[in-house]
Amino acid sequence: MKKVVNENQKSTLRKVLRYIRRYWGYLGASIILAAVTVALTLYLPILIGQAVDRIVGKGAVDFAGIFVILRKMAVIIGLTAVAQWVMNACNNKITYNVIRDIRTEAFEKIEKLPLKYLDAHSYGEIVSRVIADVDQFADGLLMGFTQFFTGIVTIFGTLIFMLTISVRITVAVVVITPVSLFVASFIAKKTFSMFKLQSETRGEQTAFIEEMVGNQKVVQAFSHEDEALEKFDEINERLQKYSLRAIFFSSITNPSTRFVNSLVYATVGVVGAFSAIAGGISVGQLSSLLSYANQYTKPFNEISGVITELQNALACAGRVIELIEEDAEVPDAEDAVDLEHANGKVELSHVYFSYVPEQKLIEDFNLSVKPGQRVAIVGPTGCGKTTLINLLMRFYDMNSGTIKVSDIPLQQLTRKSLRDNYGMVLQETWLRSGSIRDNIAMGKPDATDEEIIAAAKASHAHGFIKRLPEGYDTVIAEDGGNLSQGQKQLLCIARVMLCLPPMLILDEATSSIDTRTEIKIQNAFAKMMQGRTSFIVAHRLSTIREADIILVMKDGSIIEQGNHEELLEKNGFYAKLYNSQFAKTS
Structure with a gap:
């Protein structure tokens, strides 16, 4: 010793x-x-x-x-x-x-x-x-x-x-x-x-x-x-x-x-x-x-x-x-290219991933998403929904398999260009200390005031921002200060609406918003998602009825796949999830 x-x-x-x-x-x-x-x-x-x-x-x-x-x-x-x-x-x-x-x-x-x-x-x-x-x-x-x-x-x-x-x-x-x-x-x-x-x-x-x-x-x-x-x-x-x-x-x-x-x-x-x-x-x-x-x-x-x-x-x-001296993130390959304008096509082929080697999670995962499709991902807690998002954004590298965006494997793309093509709204909000304007313009620092206000209006954040002491110049503390959780989430949504990237990831994006505002936000999202490939993670199944494809995940695998009506007709796992949420309303 x-x-x-x-x-x-x-x-x-x-x-x-x-x-x-x-x-x-x-x-x-x-x-x-x-x-x-x-x-x-x-x-x-x-x-x-x-x-x-x-x-x-x-x-x-x-x-x-x-x-x-x-x-x-x-x-x-x-x-x-x-x-x-x-x-x-x-x-x-x-x-x-x-x-x-x-x-x-x-x-x-x-x-x-x-x-x-x-x-x-x-x-x-x-x-x-x-x-x-x-x-x-x-x-x-x-x-x-x-x-x-x-x-x-x-x-x-x-x-x-x-x-x-x-x-x-x-x-x-x-x-x-x-x-x-x-x-x-x-x-x-x-x-x-x-x-x-x-x-x-x-x-x-x-x-x-x-x-x-x-x-x-x-x-x-x-x-x-x-x-x-x-x-x-x-x-x-x-x-x-x-x-x-x-x-x-x-x-x-x-x-x-x-x-x-x-x-x-x-x-x-x-x-x-x-x-x-x-x-x-x-x-x-x-x-x-x-x-x-x-x-x-x-x-x-x-x-x-x-x-x-x-x-x-x-x-x-x-x-x-x-x-x-900790091992840094695996650097981009020397011949990695920038993803200039993604067409929205995403393919996952035989993907395997686990956080801990002895605890298996995602195994032999296959998925093909066409440009502009809205893909909803549902399933019980711990089934791998957020993990799939982590892999798509390359926050984690898969153990084996291939993920392609616009027919290019992720390993051949620079991380920055890949993430620039995604707009991401998470359940957990994050705001930095600074003005409301700075927080909305984080992904587009050169945005004009008109663009920032338009994004805030689209996300229904403009109303409460105008009621703040200094409006868009109001300085908030780290993590949003005295703003409500819903207000913070509206700012995060406005941040994405300002950039309007070709692909979107919405991970429980409206979980902290009241029902009335949620309906307005869903309409704004619907407009924003037009022509954009979108991945929607949601526990409230009422928010994903209009999705083109619904992936039902369990234990890291897709057990059911189809649109809302098709999955209800199958009377399988999705139908049970859906009926369990709406049983009282019937």
């Missing part, structure tokens, strides 16, 4: 370094400036020691020499401040450029991920990876750049300066150093797995909160508040446990290294004092050594803190990179 964690950590670090490598110029400047900052900082104790040696005793102070040294110190402190400021600017540039690149790649990957991935993962968990995990990674990376390079250079720099004063004392310091490194390394290994669990649980918590907030009406309607609170408490308890463990291990790093570093300082003090008494070094040099000992040990405390933060950062980065 430890070996796996260690390998994952190394793999993540290598991938992070690839992002950092893009900004090698800033990285090089940061390292050089870190060296300059450290060199100037380490030169100060020498000047301080020289100043101490000029204070021999009462009435024997070399004030002129001290003032010269003080001027040097002022210049060095000023240069150090400037170098440090520029170095921090470079570090910020590297960090936030890397974060921007990672977030951009993560969002681009989300756009390219197959629907099966999005269906299998909660939206809140994905959001947590792109937002919270990247923020945590940014904090660790920034601390790493700010303190890591400076700390490493300080350690080697102080050793060099100490060697120029006393080799023996420097050797004593080096002998004790590995103890500090061992302690920091031991604790760091413990923290990575804890931070990884913390990050995963935080994502789970974000997903649960997003789910509960987004569906609060349902939660309250079914009095599910107590169960939701219990579930949240359970996740929160786990997050508390993992967080406490992670912070415990990370918090003992600094005190442990401080203890070892205090030993270093004490060793320098004791050995240096005896050396000064013996005349090996001056009192000023001893003061310089003590200052160097303090500067030498300080980076170990900082680096131990950096290592802790890096464990958290790498754990979070690993989750984001895992998302970025």
Whole structure:
């Protein structure tokens, strides 16, 4: 287990370094400036020691020499401040450029991920990876750049300066150093797995909160508040446990290294004092050594803190990179062509598909739709109606068989051109934050106001839009804000009516609309469907009586096929479905 964690950590670090490598110029400047900052900082104790040696005793102070040294110190402190400021600017540039690149790649990957991935993962968990995990990674990376390079250079720099004063004392310091490194390394290994669990649980918590907030009406309607609170408490308890463990291990790093570093300082003090008494070094040099000992040990405390933060950062980065490296949707074939103007002919031949290999769904599905035909698809829940739509739109690729549009197999068409030729209205509405006008014109951004209003009138949305505070310029929040479900669906219908593509898919398109408006919409649909191949998924069989072909599906197969009258005459499955809906009206 430890070996796996260690390998994952190394793999993540290598991938992070690839992002950092893009900004090698800033990285090089940061390292050089870190060296300059450290060199100037380490030169100060020498000047301080020289100043101490000029204070021999009462009435024997070399004030002129001290003032010269003080001027040097002022210049060095000023240069150090400037170098440090520029170095921090470079570090910020590297960090936030890397974060921007990672977030951009993560969002681009989300756009390219197959629907099966999005269906299998909660939206809140994905959001947590792109937002919270990247923020945590940014904090660790920034601390790493700010303190890591400076700390490493300080350690080697102080050793060099100490060697120029006393080799023996420097050797004593080096002998004790590995103890500090061992302690920091031991604790760091413990923290990575804890931070990884913390990050995963935080994502789970974000997903649960997003789910509960987004569906609060349902939660309250079914009095599910107590169960939701219990579930949240359970996740929160786990997050508390993992967080406490992670912070415990990370918090003992600094005190442990401080203890070892205090030993270093004490060793320098004791050995240096005896050396000064013996005349090996001056009192000023001893003061310089003590200052160097303090500067030498300080980076170990900082680096131990950096290592802790890096464990958290790498754990979070690993989750984001895992998302970025997910297999994208199978790209369009290199010789794929654009479907310019579909004639509406659709053919499915020996199509097999299942979401899960061991659970069969659509088997040996065959269908031939002529241009302009209206095809209704009915059947019990789970029979494959929506799955068939997913295959026609190529949201999912079939396992085997052939689907052709205008006599061209889907695999030989670009997805964009295929979907541009379909107009789709789903039972689940989706509106983005923006104006009513923007939402209607989503499929045709260059549409004129006259075209948008005409589409709204055709879908019977114009009336309620005019009653809104700003009419078509009214800005709605994500997913429609305070609009009713029916109003949101009317806007989605208007969106399709504006584009009028050659083929239509209506998946329970009027399910949230009142009966009076539904009759008007059905008339609008009838007009819109003239000359267009249409696929209509409906549970209310009264809405599909006029369909040219009605496909009755069960367990992924077509068990009956014909128009409304023909299927009633057969007195089969469709007749039973139809009669079950209208038995009370007879």
